[in-house]
Amino acid sequence: MKQKNLLIRIFFLLVLGFPFSLLAQQNLSNLNQALRYSRYSRLGLKIIPIKVDDNQYRVQFVAEKIEENPDLNAYNFSYAILNSYEQSIEPEDTQLFASEDLRYDTDRHWVYERTIILPADQTQAIVLFTALDTRQGDEYYYHIDLKSPFVEDHPTFGAYYANEVPFDQNYLNAEEALLFKTTQGPNIHSFFYPMDFEVPYPPMETKPAPVPKELEVIDQGDFLENIPKALDSQGYYFFQQDTSQLTGLLIKTTHEVFPKVRDWDEMVQMVTYISTRKEHETLLMAQDKKKALDEYWLKLTRNPEIAKDLIREYFRQVEFANILFTDFKEGWKTDKGMVYIIMGPPQEVNFYLDREVWSYQGMGESSKIRFTFARVKNILIPHYYTLNRSRAYQPVWFKNISQWRSGKMAF
Known part of the structure; x- marks a missing residue:
């Protein structure tokens, strides 16, 4: 009976176009999750676990509709339960969500739900939520740890x-x-x-x-x-x-307009990443923040049209950082938010049990610039990361700041 069910599941995977042949060669650590942070994603995925008892969880799989008027049939949703970040993701580990599994379909969300029961002796469990856009072949991923050394527990x-x-x-x-x-x-x-x-x-x-x-x-x-x-x-x-x-x-x-910027005082705070210390101190001390900021942007670019584009692009990065990385801090104030604003969305994102690694293309075809965020155990947030800082970042950081200040950054 088990073998028959497996054959049926593989048949549906083939018919529905799910790329299990790709997943069979992969594990969670080598999945590129860059679409999670892309400015052009059509979906936003989230997993919300609620503890029922010691080894039982009601897990909610939420897909936020970012594109306008999305078609549910354009996506294949599935999930897998893994026991490590290195475990190979096999077809038989992947459970497809069918249309009758959809619990809610609102203007902004599709929501699925599953009850997951773990073996009593299992000490590590990761839930992986996957969405395949069958029109373009884009794969969206989102995962959380149900059990791991970094997670105290989940709320009831x-x-x-x-x-x-x-x-x-x-x-x-x-x-x-x-x-x-x-x-x-x-x-x-x-x-x-x-x-x-x-x-x-x-x-x-x-x-x-x-x-x-x-x-x-x-x-x-x-x-x-x-x-x-x-x-x-x-x-x-x-x-x-x-x-x-x-x-x-x-x-x-x-505040009421977050994740967007509220006022001139907040703008002054946010330009610290691309300002010299003297420039930022001058802005902070200015009585008329709007006038001071106008002069600041024009001084950087010496061109009103370029200044407008620069302002629009910079604060769009701030908005995305707020949406993606807010925890107990506003997203733009987090380590990830800072790197995201200056460097742009990473081309590759890989997760491991103890870290998250962002990769950017370097000067040559074979070179990459990597930012490693170490995972820190935190009772407030089960997936909390801080940047591993290094003086080696100085050249690329100053180069990107110079690009910003000249109005040439675009993502």
């Missing part, structure tokens, strides 16, 4: 939009509300952190970044599930069902 509750679709963003605009639903008891506890973080050091700066001496936290007490919970303030919230445990759910709250 989830956050939802008003239409019952799982909350899949990295941030929420302050004063908006979410629903919370639990698998264990009706109460959830809320903590609020009114933090404002510093901009990261550049990649070639090897001295340790400053650490806040004090961490202000406001205990907001319990609230009930299934009742809209307004997140009124800007900072970040950490929700827990059991405050004696380390696991919880973090949601960053932002």
